[in-house]
Amino acid sequence: MATTKKQVISGYHRPVCPECECEMRPETNGVGVLDMASFGPYKIYDADLWKCPKCGKKVIGGFGIGALAHHNDDIFQPLVDAYQERDKLYKNYEYIKEGTDAN
Numbered sequence: 636m637a638t639t640k641k642q643v644i645s646g647y648h649r650p651v652c653p654e655c656e657c658e659m660r661p662e663t664n665g666v667g668v669l670d671m672a673s674f675g676p677y678k679i680y681d682a683d684l685w686k687c688p689k690c691g692k693k694v695i696g697g698f699g700i701g702a703l704a705h706h707n708d709d710i711f712q713p714l715v716d717a718y719q720e721r722d723k724l725y726k727n728y729e730y731i732k733e734g735t736d737a738n
């Protein structure tokens with residue numbers, strides 16, 4: 636696994652649940668977020684999955700500075716595969732997917 640520049644930097648506030656008015660807790664460190672462009676996978680980022688201890692809502696934050704790789708980098712697909720194999724890959728579509736509930 637490639638090392639990343641991501642740190643849980645002190646000084647960055649944890650995400651807050653607006654419903655429960657409390658800080659979220661780290662659920663999974665080191666998840667992959669795959670930006671999806673109109674042509675397909677575009678960039679991959681390292682981030683953290685947070686969860687509200689009261690209502691259980693989740694959010695992905697704590698992104699590293701810049702992408703780990705772009706789609707034309709040699710390391711791109713191996714990185715995507717590595718996150719996928721550990722069930723830690725989340726896609727981020729440029730447009731809201733059909734059938735997704737919108738608030």
Ligand SMILES: [Zn+2]
Nearest residue numbers: 652655687690
């Ligand atoms: Zn909550």
